[in-house]
Amino acid sequence: MISKLFQFLSSLRLTVVLLGLGVAVVFFGTLGQTSDGLYVAQERYFRSWFAYWTPHGAAFPVVPLPGGYLLGTMLVINLLVAHFTRFKWTWSKSGIFLTHIGIILLLLGQLATDMLARESIMSFREGDTRNYSESSMDFELVFLRSAGSNTLDQVVSIPASRLKPGAELRQELLPFAIRVKEAYENARIRLRAPVMDSNRPPAATQGVGARIVIDEQPPTRTMDARNVPAAVIELSGPSSLGTWALSGELKSQTVTVEGTEWRLEYRPVRDYKPFALTLLKTTHETYPGTDIPKNFQSRVRLRNTESHEDREVDIYMNSPLRYGGYTFFQYQMGKEQLADGGRGTSALQVVRNPSWVTPYLGCILVGVGLLVQFLMHLTKFIARRKPRAA
């Protein structure tokens, strides 16, 4: 029984089936991007164990598929079992061994990247200094209390995922409890028009919330737009502090409890760095007489007080800044501010990927392995033909 199982797991037949399914998943995962957007399609087809493809407009799923995780795992098992049971090491098979080790490394490396890599955005205007980058997807509710001029601010942060309608949140540093009344994944806020919105009460009783309404939006899936979450919470200390509207579009609001001021912000999750970048200058060139971008470039000043580093760096397409385990890539450049006069804005993509080196290694191994194997085939083939030709 067990030997049967091993035979199955090590078989070439399984390899061929897995490769075929791989073709199918990648194909449908590509098609899925047109309706779901890149991020959702990735989650659905490649970062999953099982997937199914639903044609545009169909009510029920049509093509069931194994997900990327399942296929990757099975391929790794298939390869490992085959090498431990079926394969015998010989020099003539060294190329195949190298190739397969490289493939395993690539698959594991991709998994590690999936688990460990973090992407965020650092966006600033010319002259601004940032020592943090912001998540492009996740938001957090933050309460800040300024603790005098010499000490650090007291900060309490609550991830947006915990803001579920009806939830009641307490934090010992906060002199009040939070009750979530409404929460939206994606919403726009606008000023409440007293006449037109006469049948809609303001979003909240306190702060700017008393003057706005929240319009829920369908969650966006495209690459170039992002969800802006919103919520309505009620704060209750010794007495009720009223309801407050939160939105990624709002600046900070202030709530006073027993004489101390707390600032209230709903903002992208921040990742602080032990160093700071200052945007000195943005350059945006197009080819003469066209709109084709020729160059996007940000000149930044990098300062690290601990290591006493202070230098200027240019970040542009295909030339990122690698520093402190992070890589900073030129990502976007504000267009409206680019005309003569205004301050330029720049957004850098910040990536931390501890396993970045595995694909390089894997690629070298597979490349060399394939080359060795096929060169051996070729020389054998030519040697065999020679006598005939002569």
Add this chain to the structure above:
Amino acid sequence: MKQRLPLIITALFAFWILGALRPQRDPEYAFGAFGRLPVVFNGRLQPVDSLARNSLTRIREKDTANLEPAKAWYERPKIISATEWLLTLMTRPEVADGWKVFRVDHPELKAMLKLPEPNPAAGEDGKHYSWNQFGETGLKQIEESSRNIQENKKDSSLRNAFDNATLGLYEAMTLYLRLKNTVHPQDTVRFAAEIADYQKTIPAGVKAFQQRMTGSGTFDTNALTEVFGHAERYFVTLRGEPPLLIPPASGGDATFAWQRMGEALLDPSFGAPLLKHLMRVPKAELSPEAAAEGIRLVGTRPLSPAVGHWAAMADAFRESQVAGFNTAVAGYQTYLESLRLGKALNKTAREQLYNSFAPFSKTASLYIVAFLFSCGFWFNFAEWSRKTSLHLVQLAFVVHTLGLIARMWLEGRPPVTNLYSSAIFIGWGAVGLGLILESFWKNAIGLAVATVIGFSTQVVAHNLALGGDTMVMLQAVLDTNFWLATHVVIVTLGYAATYVAGFLAILYVVLGFFTKVMTGDMGKSLSRMVYGILCFATLFSFVGTVLGGIWADQSWGRFWGWDPKENGALIIVLWNALILHARWGGMVRERGIMNLAIFGNIVTSWSWFGTNLLGVGLHSYGFMSGAFTALMVFVGSQCVLIALGLIPQAKWRSFSAATGGAAKAPAASAA
């Protein structure tokens, strides 16, 4: 005689090709010299000849202008060069407007615009129409329908053939208008005299302008109106964003300082940036300091001497003064040389030579002829036929290679920079592989595959070239010769190899099923070829794909982003690996491998073209309905071939025992 025939035939073709390199002589107007003059368009420096050919190709799908399209070729219709057409359009638009250069095919579009039906007697061929035939109402209709389509069908996959034809015609008309206003406003009668008039109004006008801006006392309204009247005329031409004609007077090779004619004309008075600012053109506002500087400079800048040269050429051509025109062109050339534009002039001269040589259309013809000779070899096994085919393919390969090198030299780039050049390069790679196969097997199979792929990719490239300039500048993210030279070249070679394997398999099925040519030996050697090529394809597509990942890691910090194009390349790798493993596992034999390899054609075409049509991701070029139809037809044809391949071999003409096809030994070669 038969032994010499291959060389004689090849030599004849070689003479034909060399003939195209002979310098063209202009009996009257110096169109050749005019065509070499440099302009900047699509962000790159190019000869007028390229601008003319690319524009005309965009408008009428050919790079020459047939002025009497209703005449058959034997009636000798008047055909002029693209350069002559462009020069006429720029300087005598009233003449060019009567020429039938707009190609309109869609019947509904013709009906909407009330264009005449074919009628040779009246000079109508039912396909080509002149600007005048559209009339004012036609123009308006096209403009309105296009806007309607663009607003209501934003997603280009929703558009039907009529919509695309409408948008295509609208784009062609826009381009036509831009060109019309390149040298001077389209209603100009005597350009040099007009410029002189304008320059006379500048001193008084500028004085009035400055008095007005500083608010110091009264100013001469008439003088201001007069100079402004001129300036506005030139300003209006800028709206169409015509090509940049005027090199910086300081010289040098940088293209960013080139100006449009309108900008150069505005320099001595207000200057284009300030005028845009004052006229509140969106996104052209100046900061207060820049505006003040602009006002201070009003009336202080000289008029570029190049303007006068262009005016002389335009006026002479308009007045049909052959000698005057030729002198003016020579004068401008001398001026350009004095600007230290030597490098640019060299480049435009070579690009003009490349254009007139048209290497890829010549190789396409060679591939057809060579294919016929290789077929001839199978049906009577005459070695001279194969040799002829071989030499012709070798000749075509040399021309193909030279064409690629010329493009690389002109662009300063590795061979593949866009879809057009990928088609050329896939053809080149496939022909190279075919020649290698032929050197081993000498059975004309490698030649047949080389010629079929070589010709097909030229057809694809030709259709892609209808979109206009094939050497457009690269976006910032692609602006890296290292990755273009490694990732792109290797991945494209992977495509080429996969196609070669697929077409070898097609030969196996077609020759085996329909003819008695396929012997057991030939089948075995075909299957060896497919296997060898597949190994090569796997290596190249894998390494190319991973190099793409590394490029992405270097540019975006993401090794693998599941972008459609990346996925397409990955599918090719997976598919090739699948075929190899199926063979090693003994799951498929000769015929099975062939069928899998034919499916590889579908996989490769999906990766090459299909992923670009999805409209998502980094490699998206938008939906092209023509390409989509072509892709579907190709996929359908491959499915039919696979279906044929699935029919048991007993039913094939070559392998059926009844006809004895397989038993028949190949006749001894005639040589």
